[in-house]
Amino acid sequence: MSQKPEVRLLDRTTPPHVLTLVLLAGLSALSMNIFLPSLPNMTAYFQTDYRLMQLSVALYLGFNAILQIFIGPLSDRYGRRPVILWSFAAFLALTVGCILAPTVEVFLAFRMAQAVVVTGMVLSRAIVRDMVPQNEAASMLGYVTMGMTVVPMIGPALGGVLDQAFGWQASFTMLLVAGAAILALAWADLGETADPSQLSLLAQFGEYPELIRSRRFWGYALTATFTSGAFFAFLGGAPFIGSQVFGLQPAQLGSYFSLTAVGYMTGNFLSGRYSIRFGTNRMMLTGSFTLIAGVSCSLLLLLGGATHPLAFFGLMSMLGLGNGLVLPNANAGLLSVRPRLAGTASGLGGAIMIGGGAALSALAGALLVPGSGAYPLLLIMLTTGICGVLSTLYVIHVNRLVGDLESAPQPHA
Numbered sequence: 001m002s003q004k005p006e007v008r009l010l011d012r013t014t015p016p017h018v019l020t021l022v023l024l025a026g027l028s029a030l031s032m033n034i035f036l037p038s039l040p041n042m043t044a045y046f047q048t049d050y051r052l053m054q055l056s057v058a059l060y061l062g063f064n065a066i067l068q069i070f071i072g073p074l075s076d077r078y079g080r081r082p083v084i085l086w087s088f089a090a091f092l093a094l095t096v097g098c099i100l101a102p103t104v105e106v107f108l109a110f111r112m113a114q115a116v117v118v119t120g121m122v123l124s125r126a127i128v129r130d131m132v133p134q135n136e137a138a139s140m141l142g143y144v145t146m147g148m149t150v151v152p153m154i155g156p157a158l159g160g161v162l163d164q165a166f167g168w169q170a171s172f173t174m175l176l177v178a179g180a181a182i183l184a185l186a187w188a189d190l191g192e193t194a195d196p197s198q199l200s201l202l203a204q205f206g207e208y209p210e211l212i213r214s215r216r217f218w219g220y221a222l223t224a225t226f227t228s229g230a231f232f233a234f235l236g237g238a239p240f241i242g243s244q245v246f247g248l249q250p251a252q253l254g255s256y257f258s259l260t261a262v263g264y265m266t267g268n269f270l271s272g273r274y275s276i277r278f279g280t281n282r283m284m285l286t287g288s289f290t291l292i293a294g295v296s297c298s299l300l301l302l303l304g305g306a307t308h309p310l311a312f313f314g315l316m317s318m319l320g321l322g323n324g325l326v327l328p329n330a331n332a333g334l335l336s337v338r339p340r341l342a343g344t345a346s347g348l349g350g351a352i353m354i355g356g357g358a359a360l361s362a363l364a365g366a367l368l369v370p371g372s373g374a375y376p377l378l379l380i381m382l383t384t385g386i387c388g389v390l391s392t393l394y395v396i397h398v399n400r401l402v403g404d405l406e407s408a409p410q411p412h413a
Contacts, residue, residue, distance in 0.1 A: 061358030072347020142271030160254030232357030267324015287325025294318020
């Protein structure tokens with residue numbers, strides 16, 4: 001489409017309002033981080049080891065990645081609306097399981113399955129691409145994600161306060177209430193934006209090789225994977241660093257987490273404002289270098305003897321800023337490689353991105369031990385940031401060979 005279709009709030013005959021997209025994606029992000037300040041207390045509650053408790057992040061991300069492989073084709077086959085509604089209903093039941101879990105093993109099982117809420121994040125991207133073309137999609141995704149980050153920005157701070165006042169289960173109760181409200185909103189507002197495919201589900205999965213053969217798809221997907229990988233490593237390691245290195249309480253740790261979210265929101269605002277003017281590739285390159293600069297400065301400060309938490313958490317706002325500049329543009333790019341497969345591309349790209357994030361989160365948890373300081377985590381993030389730059393340069397190289405997506409897409413470009 002060349003123009004945005006008419007949108008009316010709480011009207012299922014029109015595409016969803018931006019508020020609905022923000023909240024659908026926002027709950028996915030909130031579910032990922034609201035409980036992070038509680039990890040040390042949850043470790044004590046279940047009488048287990050921090051490394052095992054930290055799997056509540058890594059397993060969630062891993063199952064999240066697996067689900068995204070199926071979410072895309074399912075939504076292309078049956079439509080965006082039914083897949084979102086059923087997924088959010090399942091999320092509510094699984095959240096109750098997390099709250100009532102008697103052992104760490106039962107909790108981890110429900111927590112892993114709770115990743116079904118990622119449907120909101122995956123399909124909010126596909127819905128945007130259903131509505132507008134590539135550069136406009138990058139801009140609109142920037143604004144959607146900027147609004148979305150308001151929700152998880154306050155998540156860790158809220159989770160820390162809830163933990164200190166009521167215990168770790170309070171964060172999951174918050175997710176249950178928020179999930180029920182957003183499901184009701186989606187039921188009332190979420191109009192279908194994709195014509196269901198006439199292909200069978202098996203044939204829909206058969207479309208994956210067309211994306212896998214695309215060099216440009218891999219360039220955009222790997223840029224998103226490495227850039228977000230630095231953030232997921234941060235999610236896996238920062239609770240340990242906050243409590244063990246800097247001695248922060250859950251509420252304090254939650255407040256410091258919000259600095260990264262402020263940077264992410266700012267980056268998404270800049271993407272929304274400038275992606276059309278400067279193009280997706282230039283925005284991705286700027287974001288990757290911003291991430292590298294922030295991590296490098298933190299590493300130098302800590303090596304120089306800095307002991308204040310801001311030497312680590314303060315500069316992670318640049319990690320968030322870099323992700324905010326890169327991800328809307330990388331996602332718009334991978335969705336535009338084959339527009340008719342937007343749902344499938346969103347799912348496959350998300351699976352690659354989140355799968356890499358799960359591995360990096362687990363690696364951060366494994367390398368951070370008493371006495372290690374923040375250095376293993378910073379080195380992981382620095383390495384992935386450099387890989388993000390290289391992936392963006394690869395996309396630029398492919399564009400020089402075969403032309404950009406708007407002018408001359410090639411069958412396997």
